[in-house]
Amino acid sequence: MIDEASTGRPLRPNLAAVAALAGVSPSTASLAFSGSGPVSAAARARVLAAAERLDYAGPDPRARSLRRGRSGIVGVVIEDRLRDAFRDPMNIAMLDGLADETGSLGTGLLLLTENGSGAENIAGAPVDAAVLIGCSTRLDASVAAFRQRGIPLVAIEAPHLEGVLAIDLDNREASRAIAAHLAGLGHRRVAMVTLPLDPDHTSGVLTEKSERESTGFTASERIRGVREVFPAAGGWVAAGSQIEEGTAAGLALLSGERRPTAIIAQSDLLAVGVIRAAERLGLRVPEDLSIVGFDGLRLDGIAPHDLATMVQPAVEKGRAAGRGIIGLLAGETPEPVIFTSTFHPGNTTARPATPAEETTEG
Amino acid sequence: MIDEASTGRPLRPNLAAVAALAGVSPSTASLAFSGSGPVSAAARARVLAAAERLDYAGPDPRARSLRRGRSGIVGVVIEDRLRDAFRDPMNIAMLDGLADETGSLGTGLLLLTENGSGAENIAGAPVDAAVLIGCSTRLDASVAAFRQRGIPLVAIEAPHLEGVLAIDLDNREASRAIAAHLAGLGHRRVAMVTLPLDPDHTSGVLTEKSERESTGFTASERIRGVREVFPAAGGWVAAGSQIEEGTAAGLALLSGERRPTAIIAQSDLLAVGVIRAAERLGLRVPEDLSIVGFDGLRLDGIAPHDLATMVQPAVEKGRAAGRGIIGLLAGETPEPVIFTSTFHPGNTTARPATPAEETTEG
DNA sequence: CTGTTAGCGCGTTCAC
DNA sequence: GTGAACGCGCTAACAG
Numbered sequence: 066m067i068d069e070a071s072t073g074r075p076l077r078p079n080l081a082a083v084a085a086l087a088g089v090s091p092s093t094a095s096l097a098f099s100g101s102g103p104v105s106a107a108a109r110a111r112v113l114a115a116a117e118r119l120d121y122a123g124p125d126p127r128a129r130s131l132r133r134g135r136s137g138i139v140g141v142v143i144e145d146r147l148r149d150a151f152r153d154p155m156n157i158a159m160l161d162g163l164a165d166e167t168g169s170l171g172t173g174l175l176l177l178t179e180n181g182s183g184a185e186n187i188a189g190a191p192v193d194a195a196v197l198i199g200c201s202t203r204l205d206a207s208v209a210a211f212r213q214r215g216i217p218l219v220a221i222e223a224p225h226l227e228g229v230l231a232i233d234l235d236n237r238e239a240s241r242a243i244a245a246h247l248a249g250l251g252h253r254r255v256a257m258v259t260l261p262l263d264p265d266h267t268s269g270v271l272t273e274k275s276e277r278e279s280t281g282f283t284a285s286e287r288i289r290g291v292r293e294v295f296p297a298a299g300g301w302v303a304a305g306s307q308i309e310e311g312t313a314a315g316l317a318l319l320s321g322e323r324r325p326t327a328i329i330a331q332s333d334l335l336a337v338g339v340i341r342a343a344e345r346l347g348l349r350v351p352e353d354l355s356i357v358g359f360d361g362l363r364l365d366g367i368a369p370h371d372l373a374t375m376v377q378p379a380v381e382k383g384r385a386a387g388r389g390i391i392g393l394l395a396g397e398t399p400e401p402v403i404f405t406s407t408f409h410p411g412n413t414t415a416r417p418a419t420p421a422e423e424t425t426e427g
Numbered sequence: 428m429i430d431e432a433s434t435g436r437p438l439r440p441n442l443a444a445v446a447a448l449a450g451v452s453p454s455t456a457s458l459a460f461s462g463s464g465p466v467s468a469a470a471r472a473r474v475l476a477a478a479e480r481l482d483y484a485g486p487d488p489r490a491r492s493l494r495r496g497r498s499g500i501v502g503v504v505i506e507d508r509l510r511d512a513f514r515d516p517m518n519i520a521m522l523d524g525l526a527d528e529t530g531s532l533g534t535g536l537l538l539l540t541e542n543g544s545g546a547e548n549i550a551g552a553p554v555d556a557a558v559l560i561g562c563s564t565r566l567d568a569s570v571a572a573f574r575q576r577g578i579p580l581v582a583i584e585a586p587h588l589e590g591v592l593a594i595d596l597d598n599r600e601a602s603r604a605i606a607a608h609l610a611g612l613g614h615r616r617v618a619m620v621t622l623p624l625d626p627d628h629t630s631g632v633l634t635e636k637s638e639r640e641s642t643g644f645t646a647s648e649r650i651r652g653v654r655e656v657f658p659a660a661g662g663w664v665a666a667g668s669q670i671e672e673g674t675a676a677g678l679a680l681l682s683g684e685r686r687p688t689a690i691i692a693q694s695d696l697l698a699v700g701v702i703r704a705a706e707r708l709g710l711r712v713p714e715d716l717s718i719v720g721f722d723g724l725r726l727d728g729i730a731p732h733d734l735a736t737m738v739q740p741a742v743e744k745g746r747a748a749g750r751g752i753i754g755l756l757a758g759e760t761p762e763p764v765i766f767t768s769t770f771h772p773g774n775t776t777a778r779p780a781t782p783a784e785e786t787t788e789g
Numbered sequence: 790c791t792g793t794t795a796g797c798g799c800g801t802t803c804a805c
Numbered sequence: 806g807t808g809a810a811c812g813c814g815c816t817a818a819c820a821g
């Protein structure tokens with residue numbers, strides 16, 4: 066058997082070995098591979114031939130990244146489990162935009178989840194920059210560690226953090242606009258279905274406590290927006306952005322006595338679920354119940370209605386994050402970005418059947 | 428301003444600086460951080476204090492991975508664009524299982540796409556091991572490079588590759604079983620809706636040519652399985668595993684003269700799309716058209732029917748891949764795994780209205 | 790328990 | 806255009 070011991074040379078050849086065989090110095094061989102310097106065609110050819118003979122696959126990425134101080138890897142910090150995060154089509158769209166933009170500069174996206182690897186591990190990742198997605202206060206430790214390392218950070222829809230480039234969405238204003246639209250139609254009893262408020266994705270009635278202790282930035286912002294129009298609006302906290310969760314929420318909200326005449330869901334999938342719940346309860350949409358979603362997901366065929374919703378530029382958010390990273394890595398100081406959602410009226414809202422009662426309820 | 432130039436010490440402190448300040452040797456400081464060796468409590472405390480004073484965030488991941496020869500990163504090679512790959516819930520389930528199992532050993536999953544980064548880049552990633560997903564022959568270059576580097580490889584549902592641990596699904600047999608089920612009911616005119624056959628996701632009639640030149644391993648296997656029962660079955664190649672694609676396929680297949688009495692879709696989402704197409708054409712399922720899917724996705728609410736399908740253990744596939752990687756990294760030689768799908772009869776198949784005509788058609 | 794030494798594999802000076 | 810030398814930051818051996 067031909068192996069390390071019998072041949073006397075290392076099993077995995079290194080650049081030095083290739084250089085030796087090619088009869089050039091290591092630095093010349095290095096230049097031949099990286100192409101970032103003047104090498105004679107002859108020398109390059111000899112190096113490449115030697116590499117082939119030794120079955121050398123090119124410079125070791127680890128050594129190269131140590132020497133260069135860059136790994137080419139962009140970290141994506143996700144708080145949820147992958148399964149949960151990827152179930153939301155908006156996250157996927159964002160990742161796609163991000164990959165699009167960062168693909169040019171590096172190797173790939175490194176998925177970092179808080180639960181999988183502890184904050185220790187997450188901050189010990191060999192990334193050149195990191196994007197924080199759907200983050201809450203729990204990420205503080207990781208953020209601090211990244212900062213100490215001097216790793217540029219971009220946060221998408223997160224509370225403002227010093228030194229972290231913010232890519233935001235007008236969640237509050239968009240939600241206020243939705244609420245205003247419903248108020249304009251005459252609705253007074255309006256309820257919300259929110260995205261998860263805590264890291265455990267506890268679902269249930271939206272209480273003062275759950276709202277106060279919320280770590281879900283986007284969800285909280287959207288609640289606040291609605292509250293600007295309906296200060297006392299109640300709601301249901303869903304365990305995730307899924308149709309079934311919306312149905313559960315809908316059943317809970319619509320089964321009570323003084324049921325709402327309109328429901329504002331924080332995602333389109335939740336809204337579809339609410340529509341299902343309404344149908345199951347024999348309520349017509351929008352005659353008996355107005356429903357508005359959020360996201361602007363293409364729902365053709367999934368829901369029979371043309372859902373009223375706030376269309377958000379998810380892919381663009383990812384792209385902006387990617388561009389931000391590139392800028393930061395280039396030593397620039399990119400401006401924060403706030404994206405604007407646009408209202409799609411659809412056909413799932415209408416004047417309430419019994420308009421203008423007094424106040425809102427939960 | 429206090430900076431590098433004025434203080435004379437590097438802006439980012441390194442382990443040596445910390446050790447110096449703590450009055451211990453670098454190796455002692457290293458042990459204090461990694462915890463993998465005997466260090467006196469006093470020494471550790473001094474090191475930690477020094478680290479805090481210097482705002483040192485711990486050992487540099489790049490240097491550490493060079494020295495240790497391991498980065499703690501597992502690569503996931505995806506052929507598609509992220510958007511396409513993640514649109515298929517099976518892929519997400521797999522990734523989840525993979526992350527679950529590999530979370531223990533490392534930092535995270537590095538998403539590598541062929542289109543984003545070239546084969547050069549992809550093989551230059553500092554990964555300890557890699558999982559190939561939905562790969563075709565186009566990945567050969569990357570595979571070769573990984574092999575040269577001695578990086579353990581696991582392939583999920585891929586053609587057999589020497590030295591690559593295979594995690595497989597009984598696609599062929601499962602598809603044969605579906606076909607046999609339909610044959611048993613009396614169906615003779617059966618058509619397929621397949622997953623993409625080429626990297627560009629070209630959709631259209633399934634032709635001898637597209638079939639022959641297919642790079643979609645899973646799709647081809649499933650076609651072969653069906654062909655064991657219906658050798659002449661025709662079909663439609665979808666551009667992806669999405670409901671709308673299924674609808675398009677259904678419309679194409681069902682609009683012709685001698686329309687099939689049963690359609691075998693290669694995913695549940697496609698099957699749902701076909702159901703929609705059937706409904707749009709006024710065909711009843713299963714009375715006028717039997718439909719079978721694949722995957723065993725939970726479709727509650729998305730489709731009114733209880734879809735007949737082959738339930739595949741997607742999360743388990745990911746888990747098995749993860750365990751395989753762990754084994755390979757430990758120097759073991761894990762056995763390949765072949766998972767078995769189980770048939771869920773549902774209520775979307777029935778005897779054909781006009782049974783037992785002669786042969787199949789396209 | 791701690792310190793010393795010696796690289797990991799490469800890229801980058803700076804001379805020639 | 807090329808080679809020699811050095812150091813990136815850390816950790817595995819050993820020696821004390």
